[in-house]
Amino acid sequence: MQEKLNEIQTQAKDDLAQAESLEEVETIKTRYLGRKGGVINEIIKSIPSLPPEQRSSTGKSANILKQEIGKWIEDAKGKFAGKEQATDSKAMFDLSLPGEHKPYGHKHPLTQTIDEIKGIFKKLCFDIEYGPEVEHEYYNFDALNIPADHPSREDFDTFYLGNKRLLRSQTSTVQIRVMEKTKPPIRMIAPGKVFRPDTVDARHASMFHQIEGLMVDEGVSFSDLKYVLTLFAQSYFGQDIKMRFRPSFFPFTEPSAEIDISCSLCKGKGCSVCSQSGWVEVLGAGMVDPNVFDTVGYDSEKYTGFAFGIGVERLTMLKYGIDNIRLFFENDLRFLSQF
């Protein structure tokens, strides 16, 4: 057995002398010292099967040899460690090459905006609701207290499909559908597509997205409306945002308000985005008109509520400084993959 150990010793020495790289040294290390199938370990494993008188001495010699080879390997490694870095003519791995990329898909920026807004209102305990895009005139106009001769009913402002059907021009339709089937209290938002026959330009599209909001209960006040929309705006645009609530007019709310935020681009100093006013209009809102409650059979003496509408494209454009609404629907991947 001692002979065999001597043989291994010589062989290992030769192998290491011929090794030309760190990699080869590693292979040699595995061959001799590896825990599984390494030459020395195999010998140590075989000790119990040797005659008793040989066992002790073979064990000792094997362990000495193991340490010896271990030292040679470390020496050989030291020899190559410097060499690996040296610049010679050999192929060298370029660490600065660009990383390899797996394809990464992007959700549409409008989806991302809607998701973010939904997330904010979920925190405020609002439910998410949906309604049809092809609607009866009743839900788009009559039930929303929009008089029969109102200009928004004209061909210029609404797509008609015949038989009193139309493509909804506002997500406020969902207010009515939800109130018809639910008793108060209600807290909901309804995102979705709306359609208007606007001539398409940088700021108008014939299809776009809105998010309608509605809260109804006993004792809901304008002050609550300001609270909820202030939390929303601070959450979406940041804590520093300034808000302005100013009177406006919508047939289905009274009192009505439009809400401006301080222009994020110029910080309220005035620029082209805010038409030099320092303010940008982002929301329409108001207290639900009693006529709307009467239509859906709510007691307008008992219940009050507020509603609001958010333009999804507008918010997205403001957030990223996008100057053309058409980009959202052209679906150019060079645009979409930026979000």
Added chain:
Amino acid sequence: MKISYNWLKDYCKHDLSAEKLAESLTNAGLVVDTVSPVEDDFCLEVEVTSNRPDCLGFIGVAREVATIVRGKLDIPDVGYDTTDENINDITSVTIEDSDLCQRYTARIIKDVKIGPSPEWLQKKICSIGLRPVNNIVDITNYVLMESGQPLHAFDFDKLRENRIVVRKAKKDETMEAIDGSKCVLTDDMLVIADAQRPVAIAGVMGGKETEVSGATRNILLESAFFDPRSVRRVSRKLSLMSDSSYRFERRVDPECVDWASRRATRLILEMAGGQAVEGVIDQNYQEGNKVSVSLKMSRLNSLLGLQIEKDTAKDILGHLQFKINSETEDGFSVDVPSFRGDVYREVDLIEEVARIHGYDKIPVKNSIGVKLSQDNRFDKITEKTKNVISGLGFNEVVTDSIVGDSQDIHGTIWSETGSLKILNPIRQDENLLRKALVHNLLRVKKHNQNYGVEKTDIYELSKVYLPKKDDQLPEEKECLCILGEEGYLALKGVIETILSHLNIADSLECVHFDFGLFSSEKSAELRLGDSVLGFIGELSREVISDYDFRSKPCIAELDFNVLIDKTSLEGSYRKVPSFPIVSRDFAVVSDEKVAWAEIKGCIDSLNIDYVDDIEFFDVYRGKQIEKGRKSIAFRVIFRADNKTLKSEEVDVLQEKILTNLNNSLGVSLRA
């Protein structure tokens, strides 16, 4: 509408700077878009909402200012002297369509001298962007801007038989308007005519032939109330807009009709001389009922969420010219002025008080409390699905629901019925509601290819609109369409990944399916259990050449509702195996007709407990394989839950599988 800062001060004295005035008006609901300097004056561009036609004149805006600053409103004098001659002796007004003209007044001023108007008047008119014409026209414009009531002056001597008839136009009657446009009238248009012909389109524009000119001596001054809908319709139909039509469309104050006529008469006498004939013709006027509305302070304060004193509310409404007619402890009742048709309920009065008091004074209070919001299953599954597809490298697109008729060229997927048609589309060639998403995605691919983007892995999750009978609303089917560039199997893999993430237990079945858009070879209907999930296929050569595609896209469209039905949102946990697997590779030869699904099904049918998974490798056809046959390579993974499988145990199972494949499908081990 444009407001001159200096001119406005004629009706209300105040100390606000132009900037401050703009801010105050905006905060009260009259948004001032811009403030631009004009010589020693400022021009304010004011946005007036459709419910406030009373603010389409300086006096109306001044009333708001007077209320904001709690100042005094100065309304000009309208008295004047007349001659003895009575108007009824020299002219008459006949209204044939009293529905469309609810008031018509006429006054006559004789022997006027036409000339330029005085400098102060020209300056005022110019300050809001109008062009001075002559003293009479300038005065009618001036009073229009002051009161919001449009006026028109006719050359009295050019009116045939010196009389006015308010009637519908006759078919094909024509008239040249003062702006030179030649109008062909239809029999639904209200006109002002003399004894023979139209001399003005009611509320829209006067006629050229009877307009006031340098030679005019006698004037008939019209001030009227025309039906808003009728004026809007006619103005749109003739594409003729004017400061008059703008105001009539939004409804003028019927009570102001006569005031404006007197005001203009007085100014004409002052600036163009002449004499006013005694009296006025005032036709078809019925004074409206007085509207009285009461307000409870408790209601006001609870709706707004603040505390306002009754006196403050009374003061505000008083300045807005609401007359308090009675009072109780908690509130009071007011008469609504005729120019405020928008106010008829308590809540309308609350808005008046709130907007003048200031929305900024309403506190931001937290009193709404928490509530558990409901989970929305559709939303959750949608979000999960989008996350998975995006995670696989696909970009989401959003395309238009309105499409052209090319969507049916290659056959229809979801419905044979014709698409819903939009009656008033923007473009005649895009007037249908889409019945599938596939075509829209192909167009997106095309658009991207045109811009040099070659690889277009995209998807859309949106609605398609499937018509139902008669006047019913359509079925709005939520569909998921995916376009991939890596071929049929890669796209099928994407769908399988989605199914697995949604914990859908049914396995996906592909049944050959002929569809014009797809190649006949790689085209399948996708089934999940008993439901049709959708369709998948590589595009046919014709479609690829129609679109000029440089790649060979594969596209699938799925019924998202089927996915929603089958999704399980409750995840379950499967114990991580503690014993190792044993795998065996198979290379078998089969007839071309034998499908992989059959081979896999055959192994599955043996119900061997230890079979953990079957992995497909590849199909090989070539030299060593007989024609009409193919070689299929796969691996079967064996595993037991309670022990390490022995090689001999697996050998037995392997043999069992091979025997069974051979017996049922004629599949044999490859030599």
